[in-house]
Amino acid sequence: MTGQRIKILAVIAALLAIAVVVPNMNPFLILLATRVLAFSILVMSLDILLGFTGLPSLGQAAYLGVGAYLTAILASRYQFGLGMDFWLVVLLGILSGAALAAVFGLLAIRAAGVYFLMITLALGQCLWGLAYRWNSLTGGDNGINLEVKPVLAGIDLSDDVAFFYLVFLLFSLSLLAMFVLVRSPFGRSLEGIRERELRMKILGYNTWLHKYVAFVIAGGFGGLAGVLWAHTTGIVSPETVILTTSVDALLMAVLGGAGTLVGGVIGAFIVFGLREYLSTVVPWWQYVLGAVYVLTILYLPNGLIGVPAWIRQRRAAQAKRQEAKKLASVPS
Amino acid sequence: MNLNFWLIQSFNGISYGALLFLVGSGLSLIFGVMRIVNLAHGSYFLLGGYVALTVIWTTGSWLLALPVAALSVAVVGLLMERIFLRPLGFDPLRQVLLTVGFAYLFQQAALDIWTGNNFDINPPAALTRSVVVGGLYLPLYRVFMIATALVIGIVLWLAMEKTRMGAAVRATVDDAEMARGVGIDTSRISMMIFALGAFLAALGGVIGGAFLGIYPGLDFEILPLAFAVVIIGGMGSLGGAAIGALLVGLADNFGKALFPEISYFTLYAPMALILAVRPTGLFGRE
Numbered sequence: 001m002t003g004q005r006i007k008i009l010a011v012i013a014a015l016l017a018i019a020v021v022v023p024n025m026n027p028f029l030i031l032l033a034t035r036v037l038a039f040s041i042l043v044m045s046l047d048i049l050l051g052f053t054g055l056p057s058l059g060q061a062a063y064l065g066v067g068a069y070l071t072a073i074l075a076s077r078y079q080f081g082l083g084m085d086f087w088l089v090v091l092l093g094i095l096s097g098a099a100l101a102a103v104f105g106l107l108a109i110r111a112a113g114v115y116f117l118m119i120t121l122a123l124g125q126c127l128w129g130l131a132y133r134w135n136s137l138t139g140g141d142n143g144i145n146l147e148v149k150p151v152l153a154g155i156d157l158s159d160d161v162a163f164f165y166l167v168f169l170l171f172s173l174s175l176l177a178m179f180v181l182v183r184s185p186f187g188r189s190l191e192g193i194r195e196r197e198l199r200m201k202i203l204g205y206n207t208w209l210h211k212y213v214a215f216v217i218a219g220g221f222g223g224l225a226g227v228l229w230a231h232t233t234g235i236v237s238p239e240t241v242i243l244t245t246s247v248d249a250l251l252m253a254v255l256g257g258a259g260t261l262v263g264g265v266i267g268a269f270i271v272f273g274l275r276e277y278l279s280t281v282v283p284w285w286q287y288v289l290g291a292v293y294v295l296t297i298l299y300l301p302n303g304l305i306g307v308p309a310w311i312r313q314r315r316a317a318q319a320k321r322q323e324a325k326k327l328a329s330v331p332s
Numbered sequence: 333m334n335l336n337f338w339l340i341q342s343f344n345g346i347s348y349g350a351l352l353f354l355v356g357s358g359l360s361l362i363f364g365v366m367r368i369v370n371l372a373h374g375s376y377f378l379l380g381g382y383v384a385l386t387v388i389w390t391t392g393s394w395l396l397a398l399p400v401a402a403l404s405v406a407v408v409g410l411l412m413e414r415i416f417l418r419p420l421g422f423d424p425l426r427q428v429l430l431t432v433g434f435a436y437l438f439q440q441a442a443l444d445i446w447t448g449n450n451f452d453i454n455p456p457a458a459l460t461r462s463v464v465v466g467g468l469y470l471p472l473y474r475v476f477m478i479a480t481a482l483v484i485g486i487v488l489w490l491a492m493e494k495t496r497m498g499a500a501v502r503a504t505v506d507d508a509e510m511a512r513g514v515g516i517d518t519s520r521i522s523m524m525i526f527a528l529g530a531f532l533a534a535l536g537g538v539i540g541g542a543f544l545g546i547y548p549g550l551d552f553e554i555l556p557l558a559f560a561v562v563i564i565g566g567m568g569s570l571g572g573a574a575i576g577a578l579l580v581g582l583a584d585n586f587g588k589a590l591f592p593e594i595s596y597f598t599l600y601a602p603m604a605l606i607l608a609v610r611p612t613g614l615f616g617r618e
Contacts, residue, residue, distance in 0.1 A: 056425045107608035114424045115611045117369055118563060122604040125556045129596020136593065244552055247371070247432050254429055286440035293433030294416070297426050 011175075011262055019168055023161045031232075034164045036265075036272045037171040038228040043252045043264035044178055045221035050250065051259030052182050053214045054194030058117045059104075059124025060249050063219045065131060065241030066100050067093035067226020072144040072236040073137070086150040090170070090227050097223020098216050100127075105215040109208060124246050132238040143237025146230055157231070167228050174221055178261055181217065190214055255296050257303025266304055339468055341585050347474035349581025350481035354536035355554060356561030356580075357488065357573040358529025364505040364568015365518075365525045368417065369424065372431040373533055374555030375438040380405050380534025381546035382446045384453055394456050402535040409530025413523055435551060448548050453541035477539055484532070485574055492570055501525065505568040533558075557584070560603045566612055575614070 022033045042064050049055040071089055074080040081089035104123045111119045131138045138144065149157040157163040181187050192200045193207050200207050230236050239245070252271050257263030271289065278285035300306060359373045383404050384397035391397075412434060420426055454460075459476050462469045492498035503511040504518050512518050537546070544550065557580060565576025580599065587595035606614060 050425075056428070058428075104604075107604055110608055111611055114363075114367060114369055115607060117424065117428060118559065119604055119607040119611075121556065121559060122563065122600050122607060125600040126597050126604060129600055130594065133595050133597075134593045242552070243556060251429060251432065254425070284440065284444070286436055286443075290433050290437035290440065293436065294430060297430045297433065298416070298420070301426065 015172060015175075019165075022164060022168075027160055030160045030164050032272060032276055034160070034167050035232050035276075036268050037164075037167045038225060038232045039249070039252075039272070040265040040268045041171055041174045041225035041228065042222050043249050043256075043268050044174065044261050045218040045225065046249050047253045047258055047261055047264045048178060048182065048190075048214055048218045048221075050253055051257075051261075051263075052187060052194060053190045053211055055211065055215070056117055056250065057108075057120040057218075057246070058243075058250065059120035059122075059127075059246050060218070060222055061241045061243075061245035062104070062124045062127040063097040063100060063222025064226040064229055064245065064249075065127050065236075066096045067223035068230040068236040068240050069131065069138060069144070069226075070096050070223075071227045071230040072146055075146055075148070075230075076144050082148055082150045084152060086152060090224065093223040093227035094220045095223070097226065098220035101216045101219020101222070104219070105212045109211050109215060121243065121246075124241065124243065128238055128241045128243065131241050139237075141238060143235050143239070146234050146236070149231055163231070167232065170224065170228060174224065175261065175265075178221065182261065186210070186213075251293055255293065255303055257305030260303075260305050263303050263305040270304070336468065337589075341589050342582065343468070343470060343474065345582035345585035346578065347477045347581070348585060349578040350478045351536055351540045352557060352561050352581055353481045353485060353574055353577035354532050354539070355558040356565070356577050357485070357570060358532035359558050360562040360565065360567055360569065360573040360576075361501070361505075361525050362529040363562060365501060365508070366417075366522045367422065367424065368431070369428045370431050370529070371428055371555065372412070372435045372438065373529065373558055374551035374553070375435045376405050376409060376530045376533035377537040377540070377554050377558075378442060378546065378551040379408065379438060380537030381451075381453060381541040381550070382442055382537075383534070384538040384541065385446065385451055385546060388453065394454070397453075398535065398538050401538050402531045405534030405537075406527045406531035410523060410527040413526040417526075418519070418522070439548065439551065443548055446546075450545055450547040451541075452545050453538065455542050473542060480539060481577075484535075485570070488570055556600070560599060563603050563607055564614055566614055572614065 022030055042060060046057060046060045049057050070093055071081060074089060075082060108116060108119045108123060132141065149163060155162050157166060189205055189210055193210060197207050252267030253264040255270060256267030274285055274289050278288060355377055359370060362368055362370050380401045383401040387397040387400045388394055416430060417427060420430060455473055459473045461472050463472050463475065492501060500516045501521055503516055504521050508518050560580045561573060561576040564579055565572030583599050587598045
């Protein structure tokens with residue numbers, strides 16, 4: 001069996017374990033896992049840009065926000081999306097995220113490196129500004145409350161376990177779709193752009209278009225994450241689209257390991273775990289979070305998912321050194 | 333909407349711009365010299381305000397709070413640059429994330445030391461009066477803010493344009509590699525500029541604390557505005573930062589007064605457009 005296959009089997013096993021174990025845990029942990037999975041879709045969408053295309057976006061929360069506000073406004077004003085039409089909202093959420101990315105991408109894709117960071121920050125702030133000040137549409141600072149969850153074909157999603165399974169299902173489908181995407185020739189060309197854009201250009205690739213399409217696809221998944229996020233948290237407010245939400249997503253992707261998709265999910269589990277579990281135990285949890293970030297960035301550029309490879313490498317290096325010592329001690 | 337409205341709003345916008353200049357000029361210099369996107373810059377602003385509060389509570393002197401807060405935060409910035417950012421080398425993403433890590437650490441430290449309450453910094457009574465100019469009542473404190481920004485701007489400009497040190501800084505902004513080549517110690521310049529940026533941001537925190545208040549979350553509220561200043565003005569340019577601060581201050585004030593529902597949008601959308609069309613900002617050096 002190749003290493004690749006083992007990794008895929010490990011991910012499938014982990015998913016099955018989550019599906020079996022989580023519903024039997026206490027309600028607090030079920031909600032926590034639901035939040036993590038919903039937000040993970042956003043983190044993975046960011047990883048397509050950051051890890052595979054080499055575009056560090058500081059405004060990914062904008063797409064989460066569009067999906068979430070769309071869901072909240074449709075549900076609270078028009079009672080739309082609370083029955084089977086929820087699937088229509090899912091579709092609209094994806095489309096609106098992609099549409100926003102299609103507009104933003106026109107401005108952002110031109111920029112590279114630090115400038116891409118800055119421009120995505122500015123674009124994200126545009127959305128935040130609207131969410132914060134456009135009271136008549138977004139409820140301003142108070143946001144919009146979502147009191148009821150959808151009922152799908154007789155299954156009431158206000159039941160935590162049922163809702164968990166819905167999020168789990170859409171999360172797994174997103175993971176699969178993004179995995180297929182990054183393994184496709186298109187995904188390979190994105191990695192080529194990440195490594196050396198000029199060479200890809202010379203090979204005849206329209207790198208702008210490739211990056212743009214990746215940006216739009218990431219926006220679509222961001223919108224999907226937003227739809228689920230709105231129902232998970234039950235409130236959509238400027239907090240959803242604030243700069244720190246984008247930054248969190250970026251940190252989760254890097255913490256777990258960029259360019260791996262599942263790394264971001266691990267990062268999300270750790271950050272949400274620290275934030276929502278550790279915070280109930282000790283008051284100084286944020287020090288732990290900050291220290292984890294700082295240490296990861298300083299010592300683990302490949303993220304936590306890179307730890308096994310790092311250990312293997314060290315072992316191999318050590319074995320080599322011993323081998324060399326042995327050889328040196330043998331008189332030639 | 334008569335003439336008075338326009339005059340008062342302009343005055344408010346300019347004085348807000350003066351505050352933004354203090355935060356933005358440091359951020360702009362840091363970016364220009366080191367190409368670092370410092371997301372902890374808002375934290376320096378907030379920490380400056382908090383340290384000033386402590387000084388005021390213990391000594392009762394607002395005048396003493398200004399230098400103490402600015403200098404102590406400058407030391408924090410200096411240590412952060414020396415110990416953590418320098419060894420990282422040039423990697424924009426890791427630098428950004430590292431500064432965020434610090435922003436979170438500072439947030440927690442501030443919460444522990446100064447609690448989550450909302451505080452105001454009270455300036456001396458002499459500055460709380462109003463002056464009447466041409467029939468308009470202008471709060472003296474805002475006049476003081478404009479004057480401070482002017483003085484600091486002129487001192488910085490003189491230091492940058494007229495001294496050997498300033499020339500070295502400008503050379504580093506234009507081409508760090510070349511500057512190193514001709515014997516300029518760019519590492520020392522980076523350290524000094526980072527400390528200076530933290531100093532100015534903290535000074536802004538003390539001064540701004542009087543009308544913004546000092547509360548948790550202020551750090552990430554002021555940060556995007558500072559970035560707007562830097563981007564509109566052009567990164568690494570002092571004059572650009574001054575014009576950027578003025579434009580953002582005015583846009584923010586008039587935006588809130590004229591079309592409140594989309595006021596932030598009217599601020600950040602032009603910022604994104606400028607970045608897309610001219611990444612070095614309106615007045616940035618090519």
